[in-house]
Amino acid sequence: MPASGLQTLHNDTILLGQDGWADGRLGDYQNSRVSLNDSCLIFDLFQAKILGKLQVLEKMQELADFDASQLENDLILAAKKKPKKVIVLTHVPPFAEACMHKGVMSDQNWLPYFSSKVMGDVLSKVATKNPSIEFLVLCGHTHSKAEYKPLDNLVVRAGNVEYSKPEVQQLIVL
Ligand SMILES: [Fe+2]
Known part of the structure; x- marks a missing residue:
C-alpha cells in the first residue's frame, strides 16, 4: 500500500495502508522474556538484537x-477528500484489545511485540478529528480473530489464519 498510495474505491471509499511495526509501548517490554522470530529473521531487527534488548526496542x-507518521500523512490526505469511509490496511494491531490469542487478550509479555501503540494513537487522533468519516482498520500479525471499536467511527479487525492456509475473513460490500 505505501507504494500504491491512496486508492479510491466505489461509494466514496478510500483504501490506504502502511506496514506498521510493533513498538514495545504496550505491555511490559523490559520484563518480557519473549523473543519473536521477527528479531532473528528480519534484518533490521537482527542487527539491533546483536547489540542488546534496548537497541531492539529503539529499532x-x-x-x-x-x-x-506516513500513515498520518495519508490519513490527512484522505480526510481532505471527505470520503464516507476509509479502509486502512496494516500488519500489526494498533490496540491491545485487538491482540487476541485463543480468545484472550495477549498479556504483558506478548503485547510489546504484538501491538503498535503509535499507530493506534494516529488512528484515534485522525478519527476523532473527522467524526463524519467511518474508519475500518484491517490487520494481522497475531493470526487471531479480533474486533475492537475504540471510537464510534473507528473499528479494528484482525484476521484468523494459520501459516500456509490463508482464508477469506469477510466480504466488504461497498
Ligand atoms: Fe507479523
Missing part, C-alpha cells in the same frame, strides 16, 4: 514511528 520504535 522497533524507529520503524514503527516512521510508518505511523
Whole structure:
C-alpha cells in the first residue's frame, strides 16, 4: 500500500495502508522474556538484537514511528477528500484489545511485540478529528480473530489464519 498510495474505491471509499511495526509501548517490554522470530529473521531487527534488548526496542520504535507518521500523512490526505469511509490496511494491531490469542487478550509479555501503540494513537487522533468519516482498520500479525471499536467511527479487525492456509475473513460490500 505505501507504494500504491491512496486508492479510491466505489461509494466514496478510500483504501490506504502502511506496514506498521510493533513498538514495545504496550505491555511490559523490559520484563518480557519473549523473543519473536521477527528479531532473528528480519534484518533490521537482527542487527539491533546483536547489540542488546534496548537497541531492539529503539529499532522497533524507529520503524514503527516512521510508518505511523506516513500513515498520518495519508490519513490527512484522505480526510481532505471527505470520503464516507476509509479502509486502512496494516500488519500489526494498533490496540491491545485487538491482540487476541485463543480468545484472550495477549498479556504483558506478548503485547510489546504484538501491538503498535503509535499507530493506534494516529488512528484515534485522525478519527476523532473527522467524526463524519467511518474508519475500518484491517490487520494481522497475531493470526487471531479480533474486533475492537475504540471510537464510534473507528473499528479494528484482525484476521484468523494459520501459516500456509490463508482464508477469506469477510466480504466488504461497498
Ligand atoms: Fe507479523
